[in-house]
Amino acid sequence: MKYTLLLLAVPSFLFSCSESDQIHAPGVQPYFEMVDSEFNADQAYRTVAYVEQYFRVVGNEGFNNSIHYVEGLLQEQGFIEESEATSGDRLTYRIERRPLERPTWEPVSGSLSLGSGESLLEFETNRNLIAINSYSTDGNEEYEVVYAGEGRDLHFDESVEGKVVFAETSVNYLFSEAVLKRGAAGVLAYRMPSYTQPEKNQTSIQFSRVALDDDKKSWGVLLSYAAKEQLKQALEQGNNRINIDLETKIYPSEELTIVAELKGSKYPEDRYVFSAHIQEPGANDNASGVGALAEVAAVSARLLKKGDIDPHRTITYLFGDEIVSTNRFIIEDEERAETIKWGMSLDMVGQDTDKTGGTFLIEKMPDPAAIWTRGEEKHSEWGGRPLNKEDMTPHYFNDFILNRFKEQGKAKDWVVKVNPYEGGSDHVPFLRNDIPGLLLWHFTDQFYHTDNDRIDKVSKSTLKNVGTGALISALVLTGEEEFASSLVLDEITTAAIERLQVEFELSKTELQNGGDLVLETDIMETWADWYVKSIQSSEDILNEPNDAFLQQAGSSVQNVIQEKTRLIELLRDI
Structure with missing residues (x-):
């Protein structure tokens, strides 16, 4: 064996399986068997179902309830609130609280109909219809609608003051042009990327936001493909009146973040950091990350208490605001940042790919495939810009994680692929601070950021595959050095x-x-x-x-x- 000398100090349990029975690398197989038998996919799924019921914006009731739900799960597994823990307690957690600079927001109800009474949208079936930061209407209000065109080349041939402007463009851009600059009462916007297949998924709406305008207290409504087509047809027939009824809540709040840890027995200051963000209203994005990571933490605790594992380095489990919470954990303590050795983001990790069309992906740290993307390497439809040599972050983490998930895929007949670095999730703060960081996710997803991203698109087996591969990776790297x-x-x-x-x-x-x-x-x-x-x-x-x-x-x-x-x-x- 190539590294016999180094392996003499490794515990014998790591090599208890016969080589012919092994799918995983020698020494990794026992970790797979422990985690695979312990991971409760039903509980992970229940967590996803709890979190996805809410439209989650940082600081709102749904976000905070999700935080406390995870807290309850941690407590059940023996995690002790940090202020009450002793120096010998290895399972601890804390909830960090910070006042929000701006109010939080949540939708309550909404409906949009033509002046003739024909319904276009209802909140019960299209909960993304109200743009984030929109104010309530004064009950059911009737307005004249003015069409302003497509894209950025909008036309305002008449005064729109007090009217509602409809355009096929970004709702935030339309809000700025029509409400903030020209005094419109509100806006109706339609824009759906092609990978969401809007002509197939005609009821889908991607969530988006407008500026929080406490002066005009206006609003934006987002249209599905079906609602857009109905509205355009009505306008062509001279029916230019709509009825709109929106109720939202805007109130001061605080930002909550959970930091849970399994403290290492030998090098507790060194860390493997997991991160799963709670905000965003979807099931896969990102209630699935929360569900998978909560169960990863639970499995870690159960295996520790049974004496099956003894991580030498600390494993950290972060739940909070995407990028913001992870970045803060890194930069607010310089000494801690220097000893964070690995970071991993769980984002959109539970997909039933038969329904979503997505593929499980490991987004690599920047390697030369992000400069020359060729052969089997390819970007997702989310997209990525070509990088330069100075952007490279050479590290073993890419191939180590890929190998663990290849093994998981082989064991469970599960498709595992990679994509070159693109950014956009909780792996970014790690990389910006020269810490190895990877993203576990799925794409392309025809329900990405839409209100059709619900619990029926989530797979228990996918949650378990991702959670198992993620935890095995952490246990190997934090275990016997x-x-x-x-x-x-x-x-x-x-x-x-x-x-x-x-x-x-x-x-x-x-x-x-x-x-x-x-x-x-x-x-x-x-x-x-x-x-x-x-x-x-x-x-x-x-x-x-x-x-x-x-x-x-x-x-x-x-x-x-x-x-x-x-x-x-x-x-x-x-």
């Missing part, structure tokens, strides 16, 4: 050689079709450099790297460099 470091070195070296061979074949095809040798050589050099630095990053697993580890790491680096040199010479001969 010598085992984790040897596993990482072995896997990252294999991944490097395989990637160089894949890139060689792609470059070979490019050159045979008249491609540029300088460019293709640059791609190979960049990938090799990324992997050399990724191998070197594995030193952070051992607080005190030993001679055997450094020797093996040096050998791995040389293997990558030699393979790169060999393949570049072959390219030059084409």
Whole structure:
């Protein structure tokens, strides 16, 4: 075995399974068996169902109820409120409270109908119809509607003061142009991205927001494809009156964040940080992240109490406001930030892909695939901009996590894919602060951010697959350091050689079709450099790297460099 010397100190239970029975890497299989048997998919699903019933904006009743629901789950599993915990308590939590600078908002009810009485939208079936920050109407009010066109090239050929403006554009942009600049009473907006398939999902509405305007106290209404078509047809027939009845709540509140931790027994200041945001009104986005992470925390607690695990480093579970809470946890304590070793975001992790059309994805830290996206690499329809070499974040975390989820996929006949870095979730604050951070998610999702993202689109088996893979990853990296470091070195070296061979074949095809040798050589050099630095990053697993580890790491680096040199010479001969 390549790393026999390093593995001598690893507990024997890590190798209790026969090699022929193993899907997971040697030493990982027992973690899989423990977590797989302990993870309660029904409870994870119940948490999703509880959270998704609310339209969650930071500070509103639904958001805060969700926070306290998670608190109750943690308490049931033995997590102790931090102020009451003793130095020997390893399962602790706290709720951080901060006054909101601006009021929070929540919808209560709403309806939109034509002047002729034909209903267009009802809150009970389209809870995204009211734009966030909209004020209530004074009961059921009737207005004249004026159509202003599409996109950013809107036309206001007549005064719209006191009228309602309808356009096929962003509701926030329309609100600014029609209400704030021209005195309209309110706006009706339609805009749906193509991946939501609006002509198929004709009742879907994506949530959005307008500026909180406590002067005019106006509102915005978001239209589904069906409602938009009905309204346009009515206007063409001369029916330009609508009835609108909205009730919302706008009130001062506070921002709540849960920080729960399983404290490490050996290096408690070092952390593996999970994050799942509560705000956003959907089931998959992101009640599913909350449900999965709450059960990950519960499984961790149960395994700890049974003596099955003993993480040497702390595992942190964050629940709060997307990006904001994670970023604050990192930047508000410089000493703590220096010892956060890994970060993982759980966002849209519960999808029933037969219904949503999405695929489970691991969004990688920036690697050369985000510069040259080719071969099997591809961006999601969410989209990503091409990066530069200076944007790269070489680290073993990419391949280590991918391998754990590949194993989970093989064990459960579950599709696992990756996408190049795109941003937009709780992994971003980690990366901005030079901490390895990855995103677990699904895309493309035809119900993304729409009011059709409900509990019927969530899969118990997906919640369990994601939660199991996520927790196994954390347990390996926070567990026996010598085992984790040897596993990482072995896997990252294999991944490097395989990637160089894949890139060689792609470059070979490019050159045979008249491609540029300088460019293709640059791609190979960049990938090799990324992997050399990724191998070197594995030193952070051992607080005190030993001679055997450094020797093996040096050998791995040389293997990558030699393979790169060999393949570049072959390219030059084409």
